[in-house]
Amino acid sequence: MPSTETGTGTSTSVLPVPAAARATSDDDFRTLEAGLDALQTVPLVERGPWRRLVDGVLPPVLLLAALVVAWQFYVVIAQPRPDLVPGPFNVWASIGELWSNGRLQQAVLTSLARGGAGFLIAVAIGTPLGLLLAEWRLLRRALGPLLSGLQVLPSVAWVPAAIIWFGLTDATVYFVVLMGAVPSIANGLVAGIDQVPPQLRRVGSVLGASRLQLVTLVILPAALPGYLAGLKQGWAFSWRSLMAAEIIAMGGSIGFGLGSMLQQSRDLADLPAVLATILVILFVGILVELIAFAPVERCLLRRRGLTSGGTR
Amino acid sequence: MINTRTAPVAVGATTVHRAAVATDRPADAPAIRIDGLTKRFGTNGPIVLEDITLSIEPGEFVCLLGASGCGKSTLLNIIAGLEHPTSGTVTVTSGSAAVMFQESALFPWLTAGRNVELALKLRGVPRSQRRSQALELLDLVNLTDAADKRPHELSGGMRQRVALARSLAQDRKVLLMDEPFAALDAITRDLLHEELERIWRETGRTIVFVTHNVREAARLGQRVLLMSSRPGRIANEWRLADTGPRRIESPEVSRLSIAITEQLRQEIRRNAQH
Numbered sequence: 001m002p003s004t005e006t007g008t009g010t011s012t013s014v015l016p017v018p019a020a021a022r023a024t025s026d027d028d029f030r031t032l033e034a035g036l037d038a039l040q041t042v043p044l045v046e047r048g049p050w051r052r053l054v055d056g057v058l059p060p061v062l063l064l065a066a067l068v069v070a071w072q073f074y075v076v077i078a079q080p081r082p083d084l085v086p087g088p089f090n091v092w093a094s095i096g097e098l099w100s101n102g103r104l105q106q107a108v109l110t111s112l113a114r115g116g117a118g119f120l121i122a123v124a125i126g127t128p129l130g131l132l133l134a135e136w137r138l139l140r141r142a143l144g145p146l147l148s149g150l151q152v153l154p155s156v157a158w159v160p161a162a163i164i165w166f167g168l169t170d171a172t173v174y175f176v177v178l179m180g181a182v183p184s185i186a187n188g189l190v191a192g193i194d195q196v197p198p199q200l201r202r203v204g205s206v207l208g209a210s211r212l213q214l215v216t217l218v219i220l221p222a223a224l225p226g227y228l229a230g231l232k233q234g235w236a237f238s239w240r241s242l243m244a245a246e247i248i249a250m251g252g253s254i255g256f257g258l259g260s261m262l263q264q265s266r267d268l269a270d271l272p273a274v275l276a277t278i279l280v281i282l283f284v285g286i287l288v289e290l291i292a293f294a295p296v297e298r299c300l301l302r303r304r305g306l307t308s309g310g311t312r
Numbered sequence: 313m314i315n316t317r318t319a320p321v322a323v324g325a326t327t328v329h330r331a332a333v334a335t336d337r338p339a340d341a342p343a344i345r346i347d348g349l350t351k352r353f354g355t356n357g358p359i360v361l362e363d364i365t366l367s368i369e370p371g372e373f374v375c376l377l378g379a380s381g382c383g384k385s386t387l388l389n390i391i392a393g394l395e396h397p398t399s400g401t402v403t404v405t406s407g408s409a410a411v412m413f414q415e416s417a418l419f420p421w422l423t424a425g426r427n428v429e430l431a432l433k434l435r436g437v438p439r440s441q442r443r444s445q446a447l448e449l450l451d452l453v454n455l456t457d458a459a460d461k462r463p464h465e466l467s468g469g470m471r472q473r474v475a476l477a478r479s480l481a482q483d484r485k486v487l488l489m490d491e492p493f494a495a496l497d498a499i500t501r502d503l504l505h506e507e508l509e510r511i512w513r514e515t516g517r518t519i520v521f522v523t524h525n526v527r528e529a530a531r532l533g534q535r536v537l538l539m540s541s542r543p544g545r546i547a548n549e550w551r552l553a554d555t556g557p558r559r560i561e562s563p564e565v566s567r568l569s570i571a572i573t574e575q576l577r578q579e580i581r582r583n584a585q586h
Contacts, residue, residue, distance in 0.1 A: 026510075029454075029503075029506060029507075029510075030454050032503065033454050033503055033507070034454065036469070036499065036500060036503060037455075037458075037467065037469075037470055040467030040468075040469065040470070040500070041465065041466065041467050041470070197417075199413065199415055199417040200417060200419065202394060202413075202417070203411075203413070203417045203419075205394075206392065206394070206410070206411045207430070207431050207434045207435075207478075207482060208408075208434045208435060208482070209434050213434065217430065217433075217434075218419070221419070221421050222419070222420075222421070224421070303420075303421060303462060304420045304421055304462070304464065305420065305462065305463070305464025305465065306464075
């Protein structure tokens with residue numbers, strides 16, 4: 001643009017810039033900007049998969065080994081009554097026995113199937129419920145406190161009522177599982193949505209998103225970390241409620257689960273089998289966390305650049 | 313397409329001016345017309361903006377300058393349709409405007425490219441064209457290589473450039489910018505000024521740029537509007553002859569900055585007497 005005027009007194013004349021020269025100055029600018037970009041971004045150093053495995057697996061395994069060794073030392077040194085404090089070898093033998101007569105596999109499969117199905121039903125109910133609560137103020141005011149209360153109420157408290165309503169059937173177990181898991185999942189989603197920065201919603205509407213698009217393209221993805229935390233807690237509540245229901249409600253058409261096995265071992269005063277079952281329940285819980293939730297969570301947080309903080 | 317935002321039906325005695333929307337408007341109709349705009353928060357709250365009348369030509373680069381609390385961001389939000397005036401009208405002739413904020417507000421779960429693509433999707437661009445258009449827009453801000461990076465992997469300046477590409481993806485004739493470079497360091501900001509000026513010249517957008525930085529306003533604007541605080545009014549305006557690309561060190565920018573700062577200080581001093 002040929003031009004002169006600069007305002008006061010001194011007027012300089014600028015020659016029209018030829019196209020070629022302008023192209024070079026454009027290139028110059030691009031190089032300049034690329035240089036600044038390179039200065040301002042620090043390349044991320046990713047840990048290798050082998051290193052991650054060692055970092056993740058070694059500490060818990062070492063701690064576990066140390067605990068077992070301490071337990072065995074106690075049994076050898078203090079010589080407690082073996083029917084009150086069995087040693088690790090007794091418990092291990094008990095697991096072997098339960099495995100060889102097939103009851104362990106049956107119990108694990110029955111409980112996992114029921115816990116999994118109950119959890120999925122809870123997700124199907126809790127997710128739309130959470131979404132409605134987060135976006136519909138009146139419903140939130142009305143139902144929010146009740147749902148938080150239900151989350152605090154131990155779901156095992158529903159077992160007697162459920163037995164009266166549904167008898168000794170799987171419906172009783174599922175009812176108790178749902179009462180435990182649905183509030184956690186719904187509340188998790190509500191918390192996730194509450195934490196969506198208002199700026200992202202504004203950008204969504206400035207970009208011309210309809211209400212439905214705002215929910216599906218902006219709010220739900222933004223709320224995903226909170227939702228995942230809710231799902232994790234929902235699974236934990238499902239699993240716990242399931243065990244409680246299985247211990248209390250036995251017989252009828254209810255299948256043989258880990259809780260039933262625990263109760264049966266207690267009736268036989270077989271402490272090694274009781275401890276073995278507790279360990280199996282614990283182990284299944286850890287396994288589900290490690291296989292299903294941890295990888296999803298890590299991936300989610302890494303994509304959003306949230307992994308550098310904390311001790312993870 | 314004409315989009316006139318009028319104050320919601322008058323409460324009490326406020327007069328609501330309705331814009332006469334001419335169907336056969338002349339070619340040089342302003343891009344944005346603001347008529348007697350007043351804004352107060354709540355029914356009896358303080359007046360934030362008082363009787364602002366303003367018209368911005370198509371392709372103009374206007375800087376809205378003022379101290380904190382002068383309502384410049386509120387004015388921008390009203391033009392953007394994010395807030396409503398208490399009385400008066402705001403007309404954006406091209407329908408609606410693209411907006412860029414101080415925080416890039418990129419969606420953290422999407423890559424830079426996908427962020428731009430989402431804007432294209434919401435505009436209704438068919439899926440097959442989104443990728444290539446997004447890359448063109450990122451090339452415009454010199455970030456083609458960053459298309460597959462996520463926002464947290466980018467520097468603040470790069471994020472703002474992605475946000476700029478995203479607002480350009482909206483393909484609106486008017487671009488509203490709310491202190492977009494305020495959080496950046498001086499070196500980055502200087503480069504982004506050059507970038508923005510180049511893009512403005514290439515795309516012919518009408519830009520309204522809100523800032524509290526006098527030099528930035530003098531560096532960028534063809535027209536600088538100084539707002540007074542409490543209530544917010546347009547206190548003065550300066551026009552700069554467009555002499556082609558300028559720099560923040562240029563003498564004309566310095567001269568203008570001195571003049572503007574002088575009056576800005578007067579406006580601020582006025583508040584001490586209350």
